[in-house]
Amino acid sequence: MQRYLSLMLLLSLLTGCSVFKPQPRNTFMEEMVASPSHKLSERIIPLSEPLLGLPYVDGGLGEGSFGKFDRDPLSRFDLFDCTTFVETVLAGAMSYSPTEFERNLIKLRYQHGNVDFTTRNHFASADWIPNNQWALRDITLDIAQDRTAFAETLIDKPAWYQAMQEDRLQGLPDSIDKIDQLKTLREAGKKLPKIYVRTPYVPLTLLNQPAVLDRIPSGSVINMVRPNYDVTQWIGTHLNITHQAFAIRKQGKLFLRHASLRYKKVVDEDFIEYFSQYDETSTLKGFNVQQPIERALVAEH
Template identity: 60%
Template sequence: MLAAIVQFSRSLTLLAACATLPVALAQTDTESFFEKIDTLQASHASSAERIAALSALFHGAPYVDGNLGEGTQGKYDRDPLYRFDVFDCTTYVETVLAGALSTSANDFASNMRRIRYQGGHVSFVSRNHFASADWIPNNQWLLEDISEAVGQEQTLMANTLIDKPAWYQAMSENRLQGLPDGIDRSALLQALQQEGKHFKAQQVSTPYVPLSAVYQGEKINRALLDRIPSGSIISMVRPDYDVKKWIGTNLNITHQSIAIRKAGTLYLRHASQFKKEVIDEDFVEYFQKYDSKSTLKGFNVQQPTF
């Protein structure tokens, strides 16, 4: 889950955390992942093939909210910079993208930093916390927004105010992770909130394909689904999602996943908060769970350009 939702879940324990370790990739087995990168590079696999192969390694990996931070040198969050045993929805997407982008295992760490942090600069305040305001716009160096090409004339825009200063002020001490005993958490939280005051509230607009476009009466709009490339990043859009009273700001995006096409059928591959593990779900069946009264109105589509 995105860091904004991580804070939401930690503050309320209402939103966004486990299961057994995946057979494909044990907790300490990073070699399998790096070897796969080298194998895919040697085979000249396409970006979609690399994303599919690397993401499949983590099938069944446990879902754990907010599992990454700034490493041992972090000021506010010393959770690992990367890991391969547990994921939330965004760290799963980031790990797969960083691996697929890498020409060798040596590239992975720097790619991960560049995807997770603005300009690749590792710090809590430069992390891409908000998908609509940070993660998507700051990663247009490797992604292209094709929501309009997918939704065509049915494409809509989600608009909201991402109020970062208020988000920082709404934080509590449990936002400080992986710190040793004896640290003055109260003072550290105050320092983090002070850093947050330097941001400005930001109006953001997120293009999305409405769920109503996926269906034509009782029939599935197969032509629309066919316009979603395998390997694309699918972000769930809840326009102007009203959670300000809990986390200090409203949101446009609350979940991220990867579109994977298998035997002609489109799936969402993602670290599911509800299933508590990395799973594949039929794309259509996933969205059929949400009716017109739901706050989930559609999805944004980002196609890798590498």
């Protein structure tokens, strides 16, 4: 055993890294399998803890090695954007083995679990939330009650596809003509519908009321709402939701745990302090709240 440990230490010095440092994927999977809790909300905090500090990179996931337009991996644990972070942690909280994790992640990321660029839940308000009501419940009205506001917009998917450029095609081999493949992708987008969405949200003006914060469950998904946000000059469509995170309670205090574009990594931020940076002139007006459904846990467990 001593000889084995000495060899491992030598290898770690030669490679410039410690073999004893757990990798994010290993730590995540070990926690997922070993967690004694069968309550989804209680699994989210320890599962997401090892991912703190990992880098923010937009669009790091795709449809895997057989993808037609995006061959980035189906899952990874070394970097995240806001949505892939939420999806990864939520899928882990719903699972007790790597096989279950992969199945749940695919079901969260793709409509009906059909792995394809055109069926990926690209838009939070038009795809991700409505397609995942098997796993989530919108509790925004429970929190804001009669002060609930609504964001309305039209998600123009065909225009979004037409605005895409070659850099949207990821991981394709040089043998594939990207210009021709982009034309194919844009043609596929023309067949998709424009979707009218109406998103309930908690106005930021309510955050000075402690009772409102007290009604936000730990482990819930927080969606940042910018009503009818006009980004057509960049991506061809308006949006209602521009960011996703988890609400986390630690020692009685509420935090946002998320892959942050601002900090370029996964961080915890004080819930109130995060939203205090947005005044009444900001396009960010509030947040939508989705609570994971406990019965979404795999039946045999």
